[in-house]
Amino acid sequence: MINHKNTYVVATEVSNTVKQKFYESDLPRLEDQFQLLQGRLINQLVTVIDRSEGIHLHHLEALRGRHTQVQEALKTVDTAADQALFIEFNRRPFAIPAPLQFEPCPDFYDTGEITSAGDSTVFLQNRLARSRGKLSEVRPVIQSK
Incomplete structure (x- = not known):
């Protein structure tokens, strides 16, 4: 000390x-x-x-x-000439984009299916409940607009 x-x-x-x-x-x-x-x-x-x-x-x-x-x-x-030029160079056939898909990771033996084992079920149920709650809040706003 x-x-x-x-x-x-x-x-x-x-x-x-x-x-x-x-x-x-x-x-x-x-x-x-x-x-x-x-x-x-x-x-x-x-x-x-x-x-x-x-x-x-x-x-x-x-x-x-x-x-x-x-x-x-x-x-x-010249506005008309500019619009014609824009249309000429931007003409393309329209196609609907392909649907989105899950891309599995091969290292983790992933699949595109929903897993409902263990805690994932509770998580999905909670997420569904929150989404339904938000939906009930948004519907009156959508109807008013």
Whole structure:
């Protein structure tokens, strides 16, 4: 017990020494460095903002050019010709999709049949009861709509 107390006292003293050094030496020195760098940082910030504004202005000019191109292209759209082209390239025979089927896993000796052994019966009955409950809630809504 005494060893643990001594370890705690030493750790507390070390912590206080580190804290005192941080607040009395490290932090003031860091603040002095920040004040020296402040003028340089502001000049760099102004330079970065000036460059970004130039890039933004260039981007806006490019957008204006594209906007005029789009406006000119929209004036030349022929709706009837576009619809005819769409119909021509999307004509396909219609077929009803095949019915969905269970795909058994050969590693587990699966079959497509419902298993009604043990807990699966209770699970299926609970699921059926919940479905019937939801159905009774939805029917009035369907009738009203």
